[in-house]
Amino acid sequence: EPEVTQTPSHQVTQMGQEVILRCVPISNHLYFYWYRQILGQKVEFLVSFYNNEISEKSEIFDDQFSVERPDGSNFTLKIRSTKLEDSAMYFCASSEARGANQPQHFGDGTRLSIL
Amino acid sequence: EDQVTQSPEALRLQEGESSSLNCSYTVSGLRGLFWYRQDPGKGPEFLFTLYSAGEEKEKERLKATLTKKESFLHITAPKPEDSATYLCAVQAYGSSNTGKLIFGQGTTLQVKP
Known part of the structure; x- marks a missing residue:
């Protein structure tokens, strides 16, 4: 069964450094998402992406964050200058369409630890 | 503001003891x-989508139901392998209409043999 792949599984970074989290969505999917989950808290929406542009972003997704689809298969999340509070699990998801009849499929996440 | 609340936060069952998550x-x-299932260290795994009040979906020992204000995930005769965190999420109509999911905090189920 096709799946969403995320790398790395764990990233440890010094505060203030840039980090790029990578995702390979399911190949025929057109809609891409990033979510994050701080330890012990809810999964939170960060951003949705379609047709090479951001469709919606949350309040969390400030100027330090950016997303990109650099080629036909990868979808990346960049954090320019990391803060301690960016430590979380980051999940990538993709779906064939944005409607509820096409559920989002999630990767296994990247655990980001900021020191 | 769109919001999702799940209860209980944690549930311990004996194998075979049926129950419901809200x-x-x-x-x-x-x-x-x-409804999604999340195992430790893994991403959410899709289980069901419900669209309208009165709708029901089933998969093995799981059955999900929907009313206008809540959904239940019924677990019949659970086995230890059903132990996981079960997440509920909603997608709302709105001006952005981008597919954003709003999650509850999850119910962590432990089934003891």
């Missing part, structure tokens, strides 16, 4: 309600 939601207009 997901209460407040949204401007429900496009869909989703």
Whole structure:
């Protein structure tokens, strides 16, 4: 069964450094998402992406964050200058369409630890 | 504000002991309600989508139901392998209409043999 792949599984970074989290969505999917989950808290929406542009972003997704689809298969999340509070699990998801009849499929996440 | 609340936060069952998990939601207009299963260290795994009140979906020992204000995930005769965190999420109609999911905090189920 096709799946969403995320790398790395764990990233440890010094505060203030840039980090790029990578995702390979399911190949025929057109809609891409990033979510994050701080330890012990809810999964939170960060951003949705379609047709090479951001469709919606949350309040969390400030100027330090950016997303990109650099080629036909990868979808990346960049954090320019990391803060301690960016430590979380980051999940990538993709779906064939944005409607509820096409559920989002999630990767296994990247655990980001900021020191 | 769109919101999802799940209860209980944690549930311990003996193998074979049936129970239900609750997901209460407040949204401007429900496009869909989703149930996911999450194992430790893994991403959410899709289980069901429900669209309208009265709808039911089943998969093995799991059955999801939906009313206008809440959804239940019924677990019949659970086995230890059903132990996981069960997440409820809603997708709402809105001006952005981008597919954003709003999650509850989850119910962590432990089934003892």
